[in-house]
Amino acid sequence: MPFARRPPADTSVVAPHGVPAIVRSFSHAGATLVVESFGRGARTFLFLHGIGMGRLAFRGLAGHLRGRGRFIAVDLPGYGAAPEPPRILTMARTADLLAALLRDGGEGPVTVVGHSMGTQVAVELAARHPALVDGVVLLAPTVTRTERTAARQILRLAHDLAIESPRVILVGAIEYLRAGPHIHGKFRAMLAHHPEDVYPRVSQPALVIRGGSDRVCPQWWCAEVAAALHGADLVEVDHHGHETMIRDSASSAAAILAFTGG
Template sequence: MASPERFTHAGATLVAERRGAGPPVYVLIHGIGMGRTVFADLTRHLGDGETVALDLPGYGEAPEPPRVPTIERNADLVAAYLRARVKAPAVIVGHSMGAQVALEVAARHPGAVQGIVLVGPTVEPSARTAPRQLWRLLRDIAVEHPRVIALGAREYLRAGPRLRTKFRAMLVHRPEDVFARTDVPALVLRGEDDVVAPQAWCRQVAAALPQGRFEEVEGHGHETMIRDAAPAARLIREFARAL
């Protein structure tokens, strides 16, 4: 396994940790306040190709950029990294806010993408306010496993004092305006107990994507890729094999 690598484009830097060898190449993009370390269990269970787990700018070990990037700018950075370092179409797996980034990578840079997996996608138009999103996150955390809470707390601290601005960048993005332009195979994945990404919204996302389909992971909530990731990994592997 190579050491984590830094990649800078247009004034922002991401950190990538690569394991295994592809194809397929899975690129894992975390949610708000998180980082690549939360994907350790998912990486172990994917196992049939190469995984590239990312820290977006200002998260995990990636340095804070001069300005908090928009979702679109984060997508451009990820695509630039894929073109420069991966050089093959990838399966982009985005969790929570990372699903918004994955969506924009596919819409803006389709040549870099083999397919996308949107896990617990945010933000539902009817809940596009900070109080509603925070309330859903708090309700989700209240029933989560202590391991997930511990990992999340560490990553939120590492995300630093600009987390409020990063949260705002997530909220102003309108994924519903991007669905029709995302004409790549897409799997929308949801834990059946996810209160952050309701079932009706996830089904709406899958129906609006030109090549979308919906799957649900029994007995999991919003952090279905973090805690006991085996069921999610199985569905992701099946999706990738069909591409």
């Protein structure tokens, strides 16, 4: 049964570049996260993956940020190793779940780094629980206000994957399979969210990173996102698409370090 996932008990694993890590589960209000934490430092980064993905998508990025802080990467409910929740969570409810995680562990404030759908959760977390967030990094923010349909987004993603590397496609295929049979409902939850209504409520410093060839997040949209975030910085990584943090994690890490002051 490939989709019958059981959250792990606390275990020790090896994170990027041989760094010891702890993987555990956290449950609150009927939903469960799988949480991997590693590294040390004054700044804490919280990584939130996109739809169909999981915490492993951030391995390369975290490796390039090694030594610059502490890292928390999660499998959101129903993704990666995290079990399916009784009901698919909205972006806002997912943010509340993460806030419960941070408060339970005495964490925060964190610099929240979201990719794709994870950017929608990231801005909800920053807006709804501002004391827990000191900075926001949005990698390929979704969903454009003019194309909020599943058909359009899937077409955009297909065009984007045509330029991606085999490694990116392999990682994505594995994680989409792990996302399980409810991926259509998760897509609906993502598309029902209007991030443009949330951006003006984010008061923390913000950074937007876009792959220069990203077909899912066009340049005009990312410019709008940055402007709505009270004039956030916008960085483009040339010659890469929607999954630029996987294909060229070094460039994304450099932009994040410049944003956070190294």
